[in-house]
Amino acid sequence: MKITFLGAARTVTGSCYLLEHNGCKFLVDCGMFQGNKALKNNNYVDFPFNPGDIDFVLLTHAHIDHSGLLPKLYKNGFKNPIYTSTASVALLEIMLPDSGYIQEQEVERKNRKLMRAGEHMLEPIYTAEDALATVPLCKGVRYGEEFSPAEGIKVVLQDAGHIFGSAMLEIFYEENGVQRKLVFTGDLGRKDQAIVRDPYPMQSADYMVMESTYGNRNHGGDAEKEIPIFAEVITKTVRRGGNVIIPAFAVDRTQDILYLLNEMQLNKMIPECTVYVDSPLAIKATEIFSRFPDYYDRMTAKLFKEEGRPPFVLKNLVYTASAAESQQLNSIKSGAIIISASGMADAGRIKHHLKHNLWRKECSVLFFGYQVEGTLGRRLIEGEKQVTIHGEEVEVKAEIYNMEGFSAHADHDEMLEWLHGFKHMPGRMFMTHGEEESTVSWAAEISEKFGVNAIAPEHGYCFDLATDAAGEAVVHPASIVHPEAATAAADAASDTARTLDAELLLEINADIQRVMASRDVDKLIRLRDYLRRIR
Ligand SMILES: [Zn+2]
Ligand SMILES: [Zn+2]
Known part of the structure; x- marks a missing residue:
């Protein structure tokens, strides 16, 4: 078996591995590079193999940094099966077209600039239509069920407990x-996450490719300890007549937060208040989560049975799908918990909610994920007292909280604990999916602690497991620019882009409403004529 590392090699995103065995070629993951420009450029480069030659793909999970280039693979000639869990297939049905739509929007924006500069126009990596056409290739498999995608190869999926x-x-x-x-x-x-089960306790392997997002550090907080803080913040905020605003990623994180809110409601830890989920993708994802009770951990399954509904579909939950419904939330002054994307508050509907609530000292804002440098979320958790939203200066008077204990990745100590469960340690390990420093130190630490050969391969590095020797690199590593400081916001970056168009729609809508409200006939005629011209 030969393995070539084509992504997430000394960086977090772009997971993609080419495997070759007895004339059979297959991929593990086909993810999108996210983060800085240099990394994103990799998405536009041709695959260093012929997609038509790939016999099948094994997909670990639906996050875009693992699945995001599947439609590009399809567009370039791949028409064979993609094996993944049944729940992932359902998530891909909404996430891939959404990603295609983002590509189209991004390129459209760039092309407007290029056109003005008289430059060549760009083509999207793939469109929503390409993504929709890719979905039927996905074949759902159950955890623990052995299947054979090609002669001489057998595969079993086990629960990773990540999302x-x-x-x-x-x-x-x-x-x-x-x-x-x-x-x-x-x-x-990691263990004890809401909804999903604990990671499968793997006990043996001959070779292993392991993630290293937290290869050199532990999480800053502890989810268990942060739940009472979460409850207290809600109680305080509602009592003093404010709203609770929660920027959150649409898939998985939103449902986790809903689960916690349900738990706090059942245990009377928080007062009665209405919970709004204001993100079309989050609404669809919540519906998918409801359809797959087989994937819940014991506690979630038990609550489902007792309550007759999934414990993340609250009784007092209100979905706001349309932009108009979303805007109506701006008039609510107190007693609302609003969960909206993006998770880093740098795009999307959440910006409107922040604009309307940040300046009020009775309100609270809670962040549940890593905040990348430069984002509005980061500025807020760092204590900035004045921020600009949609070109407007907003004073920050609301209370800001950063719940660091909630992460979907095992941290350094948790990964070590998982490795200690092995009875037969792999003799050869490859550390990927982490920033350079993290991957390299993680490989060195594991080599020393367990006496195994662990390395941190570079992009394009090829290794023959049969001879235990490196082969010729497929892509010269120098052609790939490594991120100077691309942070571990892998699963977050796409959320930012996703909501840009929604933001634009809301802005246009607000402008039109303003002109309408002015009842200025002159202006109204000009607006009507302009809209007719561009239609
Ligand atoms: Zn992930
Ligand atoms: Zn990932």
Whole structure:
């Protein structure tokens, strides 16, 4: 078995591995690069293999940094099966077209600038239509169920406990008459997360490709300890007549927060208040989560049985899908919990909610995810007292909280604990999906602690597992620019882009409303004529 590292090599995003065995070629993940411009440019480069030659794809989970280039693969000639968990298939149905739509919007924006400058126009990496056409290739598989995607290769998906439907892969094959097992951890989750189960306790492997997002650090907080703080913030805020604003990623994080709110309501830890989910993608994702009770952990399944509804579909939950409904939330002065995207507050509907609530000292804003440098979220958690939203200066008087304990990735100590569960440690390990420093130090630490050969491969690096020797690099590493300081916001970046168009729609809508409200006939005629011209 030969393995070539084509993404997430000394960086977090773009997970993609090419595997070759007895004339069979397949990929593990086909993810999008996210973060800075240099990284994103990789998405536009041709694949260093012919997509038509790939026999199948094994997909660990639906996050865009693992699945986001599947439609590009399809567009370039791949028409074979993509195996992943059944829950991931359902998530891909909404996430891939959404990603295609973002590509179209991004390119449209860029092209407007290029056109003005008289430059060549760009083409999107793929469109929503390409993405929709890719979805039927996805085949849902159950955890623990062995299947054979090609002769001589058997695969089992195990629960990775990272996000809904996430899997680690066990790949069994024979080499020189010996049975071998290659494991991909995918993104490794952690114990006691809401909704999803704990990561599968893997006990043996001959070779393993392991993630290293937190290879050199631990999480800043503790979810268990932060739940009472969360409840107290809501109680205080509602009592003093304010709203609670929560910027959150649409898939998984929003549902986790809803689960916590339900728990706090049932235990009477918080007063009665209405919970609004203001993000079309989050609404669709919540509906998908409801359809797959097989994927819940024991507690979530128990609550589902007792309550007759999934514990993240609250009784007092209001979905606001349309832009008009979203805007109506701006008039609510107190007693509302508003969850909206993006999670880093730098785009999307959440910006409107912040504009209307940040300046009020009775309100609170809670962040639940890593905030990348330069984003509005980061500025707020760092205590800025004045921010600009939609060109307007807004004073920050609301209370700002950063709940650091909630992460879908195992941290350094949790990964170590998971590795200690092995009875037969892999002799050869490859550390990927982490920033350079994190991956390299994680590989060195594991080599020393467990006496295994662990390395942090570079982009394009090729390794023959049969001979335990490096092959010729497929892509010269120098052609790939590594991020200077691209942070571990892998799963977050797409959320930012996704909501840009929604933001634009809201802005246009607000402007039109303003002109209408002015009842200035002259202006109204000009607006009508302009709209007719561009229609
Ligand atoms: Zn992930
Ligand atoms: Zn990832």
